Amino acid sequence: xxxxxxxxxxxxxxxxxxxxxxxxxxxxxxxxxxxxxxxxxxxxxxxxxxxxxxxxxxxxxxxxxxxxxxxxxxxxxxxxxxxx
Amino acid sequence: xxxxxxxxxxxxxxxxxxxxxxxxxxxxxxxxxxxxxxxxxxxxxxxxxxxxxxxxxxxxxxxxxxxxxxxxxxxxxxxxxxxxxxxxxxxxxxxxxxxxxxxxxxxxxxxxxxxxxxxxxxxxxxxxxxxxxxxxxxxxxxxxxxxxxxxxxxxxxxxxxxxxxxxxxxxxxxxxxxxxxxxxxxxxxxxxxxxxxxxxxxxxxxxxxxxxxxxxxxxxxxxxxxxxxxxxxxxxxxxxxxxxxxxxxxxxxxxxxxxxxxxxxxxxxxxxxxxxxxxxxxxxxxxxxxxxxxxxxxxxxxxxxxxxxxxxxxxxxxxxxxxxxxxxxxxxxxxxxxxxxxxxxxxxxxxxxxxxxxxxxxxxxxxxxxxxxxxxxxxxxxxxxxxxxxxxxxxxxxxxxxxxxxxxxxxxxxxxxxxxxxxxxxxxxxxxxxxxxxxxxxxxxxxxxxxxxxxxxxxxxxxxxxxxxxxxxxxxxxxxxxxxxxxxxxxxxxxxxxxxxxxxxxxxxxxxxxxxxxxxxxxxxxxxxxxxxxxxxxxxxxxxxxxxxxxxxxxxxxxxxxxxxxxxxxxxxxxxxxxxxxxxxxxxxxxxxxxxxxxxxxxxxxxxxxxxxxxxxxxxxxxxxxxxxxxxxxxxxxxxxxxxxxxxxxxxxxxxxxxxx
Numbered sequence: 001x002x003x004x005x006x007x008x009x010x011x012x013x014x015x016x017x018x019x020x021x022x023x024x025x026x027x028x029x030x031x032x033x034x035x036x037x038x039x040x041x042x043x044x045x046x047x048x049x050x051x052x053x054x055x056x057x058x059x060x061x062x063x064x065x066x067x068x069x070x071x072x073x074x075x076x077x078x079x080x081x082x083x084x
Numbered sequence: 085x086x087x088x089x090x091x092x093x094x095x096x097x098x099x100x101x102x103x104x105x106x107x108x109x110x111x112x113x114x115x116x117x118x119x120x121x122x123x124x125x126x127x128x129x130x131x132x133x134x135x136x137x138x139x140x141x142x143x144x145x146x147x148x149x150x151x152x153x154x155x156x157x158x159x160x161x162x163x164x165x166x167x168x169x170x171x172x173x174x175x176x177x178x179x180x181x182x183x184x185x186x187x188x189x190x191x192x193x194x195x196x197x198x199x200x201x202x203x204x205x206x207x208x209x210x211x212x213x214x215x216x217x218x219x220x221x222x223x224x225x226x227x228x229x230x231x232x233x234x235x236x237x238x239x240x241x242x243x244x245x246x247x248x249x250x251x252x253x254x255x256x257x258x259x260x261x262x263x264x265x266x267x268x269x270x271x272x273x274x275x276x277x278x279x280x281x282x283x284x285x286x287x288x289x290x291x292x293x294x295x296x297x298x299x300x301x302x303x304x305x306x307x308x309x310x311x312x313x314x315x316x317x318x319x320x321x322x323x324x325x326x327x328x329x330x331x332x333x334x335x336x337x338x339x340x341x342x343x344x345x346x347x348x349x350x351x352x353x354x355x356x357x358x359x360x361x362x363x364x365x366x367x368x369x370x371x372x373x374x375x376x377x378x379x380x381x382x383x384x385x386x387x388x389x390x391x392x393x394x395x396x397x398x399x400x401x402x403x404x405x406x407x408x409x410x411x412x413x414x415x416x417x418x419x420x421x422x423x424x425x426x427x428x429x430x431x432x433x434x435x436x437x438x439x440x441x442x443x444x445x446x447x448x449x450x451x452x453x454x455x456x457x458x459x460x461x462x463x464x465x466x467x468x469x470x471x472x473x474x475x476x477x478x479x480x481x482x483x484x485x486x487x488x489x490x491x492x493x494x495x496x497x498x499x500x501x502x503x504x505x506x507x508x509x510x511x512x513x514x515x516x517x518x519x520x521x522x523x524x525x526x527x528x529x530x531x532x533x534x535x536x537x538x539x540x541x542x543x544x545x546x547x548x549x550x551x552x553x554x555x556x557x558x559x560x561x562x563x564x565x566x567x568x569x570x571x572x573x574x575x576x577x578x579x580x581x582x583x584x585x586x587x588x589x590x591x592x593x594x595x596x597x598x599x600x601x602x603x604x605x606x607x608x609x610x611x612x613x614x615x616x617x618x619x620x621x622x623x624x625x626x627x628x629x630x631x632x633x634x635x636x637x638x639x640x641x642x643x644x645x646x647x648x649x650x651x652x653x654x655x656x657x658x659x660x661x662x663x664x665x666x667x668x669x670x671x672x673x674x675x676x677x678x679x680x681x682x683x684x685x686x687x688x689x690x691x692x693x694x695x696x697x698x699x700x701x702x703x704x705x706x707x708x709x710x711x712x713x714x715x716x717x718x719x720x721x722x723x724x725x726x727x728x729x730x731x732x733x734x735x736x737x738x739x740x741x742x743x744x745x
Binding site for chain 2: 013014017018019031034037038039040041043061062063
């Protein structure tokens with residue numbers, strides 16, 4: 001499964017509580033749609049760290065990196081490439 | 085305390101069905117295990133289940149006046165009955181008991197419906213005036229004691245708990261979707277709504293007169309705050325001394341009882357204040373009770389022990405496990421008669437059981453202090469958000485929120501977007517009357533996302549809009565801090581804290597709670613204090629701490645305020661699984677009851693089983709779903725079995741047989 005699909009499924013199952021793929025667009029903002037609250041963000045970070053073996057640095061915890069499926073995918077890309 | 089119930093036929097020819105009245109009282113045995121009493125005459129019937137506390141021998145209700153034209157049933161305590169009785173006797177009234185109840189009938193004779201203004205206490209009263217053929221229902225000022233009613237075509241039913249009303253109804257009740265909307269926003273229905281369609285509560289501070297089938301409501305008391313900065317101008321030392329003296333008197337009159345009085349001890353400031361007052365100013369030996377948790381993040385035992393040693397109290401503690409919470413949840417909802425958002429009431433029921441097992445019937449407890457004297461985090465949060473709203477682009481103003489939410493890790497400069505998203509609600513409108521409560525309400529309202537589609541349709545009447553319409557106009561002239569206090573008192577305090585988590589959990593085990601911080605003299609005094617004396621910068625209950633600093637250890641005064649909470653989810657998914665949880669959360673039951681989306685509930689359960697849930701939102705959603713399912717199971721699915729039985733309640737028969745009443 002691609003990273004994108006993994007993240008999609010995680011967000012759908014855990015924050016939208018559905019398997020309905022159409023419930024979420026890859027560009028939907030988690031903040032604007034009220035999908036994540038302050039602890040939800042922390043859960044997502046734990047998920048990324050566990051699943052993709054990365055460390056999300058404090059300065060990375062910004063909407064630019066984490067506020068949609070596409071942004072997370074781009075962030076992961078950058079992060080994993082940087083670390084080879 | 086006690087349980088009361090009654091039936092009023094709207095036409096004088098409609099004789100009350102005594103069997104139904106007995107059935108109603110049969111549902112309230114836990115409130116009053118010490119005896120029952122009835123008065124029936126033509127179209128009125130009054131019933132009473134008694135917990136004997138004052139005048140054990142002579143206190144059987146209903147109580148009447150000299151010529152038996154005024155009858156009363158009463159649940160509660162009139163703490164100033166000794167003073168009231170003296171005054172009434174001097175005016176020629178003749179008493180036939182030593183009870184506090186009897187002052188009510190004579191006060192009514194003396195002052196008419198204004199009698200209630202003379203009472204200092206906690207009460208739910210039904211009074212029948214046989215001359216005027218009218219019924220009066222009245223509740224205490226802040227809603228410590230419950231009282232519900234239901235109007236049918238030709239009669240009115242009323243009682244301390246809704247289950248007694250259901251016992252006199254022919255058909256199973258329906259869920260009131262407006263109230264569900266309110267519970268899934270404010271944690272409780274907004275008075276007079278209840279989760280049962282067509283069943284209402286007498287609102288706190290309200291008196292209802294039923295005269296010829298017409299209900300007239302009169303508000304006799306409400307929380308009032310100064311307008312135009314018209315605060316008490318005395319200096320801090322004088323105010324601290326006055327507060328101390330008032331609290332002392334409020335505590336002293338709450339020790340009046342013919343049975344021994346104990347106290348809850350949480351280890352927090354409020355219960356420490358109460359136990360110190362009892363210890364320092366009363367000859368009564370100090371007997372205290374507390375609850376502890378295995379999960380240390382909820383546990384306050386260290387502070388409890390400090391206070392016990394300091395006071396030399398005889399103390400009993402019960403430890404509450406996750407499994408206890410899951411086990412007792414079913415019976416808890418039978419008593420709350422309402423869905424709940426957190427499990428916190430359950431341990432309060434376990435605590436009152438401890439009190440009962442130790443043969444105590446009465447405890448003093450610290451509820452109300454946070455609302456009256458300014459202790460809650462929500463007041464701090466609102467204060468910080470107000471401060472932030474003055475400069476919404478400031479990066480450091482919202483960082484003050486970290487003092488309330490230490491886990492917030494989003495403090496780097498660019499985290500402002502997150503802070504705004506999570507806590508910045510209404511930053512552009514800080515004058516909004518309910519500004520203080522928006523983050524909490526919006527978070528809680530996420531529970532509604534789990535509702536089934538047709539229920540969501542019914543919930544479109546926005547609970548917040550409806551609530552804001554019933555707030556008093558003058559609220560906007562009060563200080564923001566006072567507005568927050570008012571909203572807290574009218575939503576969570578009376579509807580949840582004193583009810584689901586208070587009276588119902590005490591009465592589950594026939595224990596009476598008494599609340600010195602909710603003495604109306606204390607409230608009226610505190611409401612005139614400047615808000616900065618309640619919360620100095622971010623130091624909560626500042627004046628209370630100042631007034632009591634010589635009576636409690638400094639460590640208690642200085643400790644970080646820990647809100648009372650209980651573990652929500654773990655017990656329901658522990659090894660010792662509970663059949664009812666599985667059954668009521670099954671695909672079929674979720675579908676049959678129809679309140680929630682099966683798809684979403686199943687995903688939530690999967691998420692919990694994976695052990696990843698840390699958010700309040702998911703915790704609240706799970707508990708609200710499970711409690712709504714349990715509520716439906718008790719009160720709708722099993723209505724016939726639980727309420728619509730034909731045999732007379734065996735407990736009632738037993739009491740009548742044993743006690744000869």
